[in-house]
Amino acid sequence: MKPKAVVVGGSIAGVSCAHTLILAGWDVVVLEKTCEPIKGSPTGAGLGLDPLAQRLIQSWLDDPELLYSSTLPLTIDMTTKGLQNQNAVSSRANITLRIFVCKQNQATDSEKKVSWTLTRDDNFNFRAAHWADLHGLLYNALPPNILLWGHLFLCFCISEDKTSVKIKAKVLETDEEIEIVGNLLVAADGSLSSIRQSFLPGLKLRYSGYCAWRGVFDFSGNENSETVVDIRSSYPELGKCFYFDLGSETHSVFYELPNKRLNWIWYVNQPEPELKRNSVTMKVRSEMIQKMHREAEKVWIPEFVRVIRETKDPFLNLIYDTDPLEQIFWDNVVLVGDAAHPTTPHGARSTNMSVLDAAVLGKCLEKNGVENLQAALREYQTTRLPVVSKQVLHARRMGRIKQGLVLPDHEAFDPKNSRSEDYQEVQQKNMPFFDDVPLLLI
The missing domain is CATH 3.30.9.60 (D-Amino Acid Oxidase; Chain A, domain 2)
Structure with a gap:
């Protein structure tokens, strides 16, 4: 039988993981508390896709040209x-x-x-995209019945032998509580992740x-x-x-x-x-x-x-945002997207990091197989954690410079006294690993 993954969160990180895990040979179910497919979003505005994210998303679509027809160049x-x-x-x-x-x-x-x-x-x-447009592209390219709308995640428990995880959710339309058992739980439940909080109860977001x-x-x-x-x-x-x-x-x-x-x-x-x-x-x-x-x-x-x-x-x-985490998996539970690395938006990285998380996770699972799940998750963590940690801290620094806030090694930015170095420092190309492609994806 195919191994099974349960993804909590049906936003871009979650549906991206659904694509990559299916390609890796896994059965996937995605739980999303929103009750119907998203046609628009009050919290989802514009975003920028880097060249690697564009290439990965195109590989998941039946018609790769759809990405270009629904985005504009930046x-x-x-x-x-x-x-x-x-x-x-x-x-x-x-x-x-x-x-x-x-x-x-x-x-x-x-x-x-x-x-x-x-x-x-x-x-x-x-390339510039609207959040709802990109989400619609990714969702419509999934097999039917993968994403369960109106399913509110409640809790999970890991089996004693660490080979399975049981997830409990509520069907909002009926108030019925259901249980789903899988080999892997993927937390794509955002920067306020309740799954992350289960392992890091003292972690607070930094305003x-x-x-x-x-x-x-x-x-x-x-x-x-x-x-x-x-x-x-x-x-x-x-x-x-x-x-x-x-x-x-x-x-x-x-x-x-x-x-x-x-x-x-x-x-x-x-x-x-x-x-x-x-x-x-x-x-x-x-x-x-x-x-x-x-x-x-x-x-x-x-x-x-x-x-x-x-x-x-x-x-x-x-x-x-948060200071970088020391780990992003425990047993057979793994964090992706904003659950793994809440970040400020100044590096145009949040969506790009989520897409790349999904791609690397899928390749690690495909390479190691379910019988070596711990090795796969360890490789995912080793590949992604150094990259996203530096990107989160760099985005934080960019935001503080642009807002004229204090930094230990940088005077508060003032347009009246700005220098050419100040402008160069906030360019997007200075983001760590800006053009990096993980060896797994080459």
Whole structure:
């Protein structure tokens, strides 16, 4: 009989694992508490796929071209410097920096309407996707009945001989509790992983010191509106570039998504809000959104502010990570994705790390077989842990620099006194293992 894996969590990490474990010869069932296939997501906005993640995802699809038809190129990495909204009255310095992940660094003076480039990398070669679009591609390419919607994970227990694991879940539609027995439990249940907590009860997420306002501006049917025409004039590389605008103690991210959408993120330093539910996404009220709009006018150029104002249902993410874990498997339970390495988003790594986790785990299981499960999980841990640990810490450092926060070996970043080294340091290509391909996948 085929070995069986139970994956808890049906997000991108979970469905990626389903693909790779099936390819490795395993039976797979995925438990997801959401009650139906995801057509959109209030917490899933834009993401960037690196070349390796693109290649892996294509290998899991019946039609590899589907990935390219549902994404846009991000071929430039750019940074810019210039004056912020000239009409703003703010205690912030009147300078912002723009970094494009095409990736180019360019400066813009919003008063004189001129800009200049600080750094630029034309070989970025990422692609922009909407979370729901990518999830739909991966889910639709799975065999039927692999993913069990509306199944809430409750608990698990490992057999005395360590050869099997029993998972208990609740079917939300009926309140029935069911048990599933497998050879392997894969925890793809996110940064607040309850499975990880079973082994590391004292582990707490580390609040970064800032939150992120996020939104997707849909301009379909309004391609020639004043807002769209003006924003394309201010951000001329939209559709192939990942823009970072850096200001005093703040920064934003801006790029285009397929199907006439613009994705934006604005990071704001603030004390840690109190969460009232098990989520790093905070429910926002209309007065919070209105206050955010007023603050945006003090910081960003009018064209960008208009996009923010016209975005429906913006939401607020609290930004967390953890210090790198010392291990990511116990017996026949293994962590993948954000459960294994909660990270801040500044290295554009979270989804890419999840896809690569899944690929490496599948290859380790295929290579060693279920009879050598411990050896397979040990190889997975040995391969991934050094990489993700350095990437998590580097993303943390990038975020603190961009937000003007203190670092032991780095003065607080200030656009008024910034140096060329500062711009170079926050380029994506400086991420550890940026172009690395594990030997297992070659």
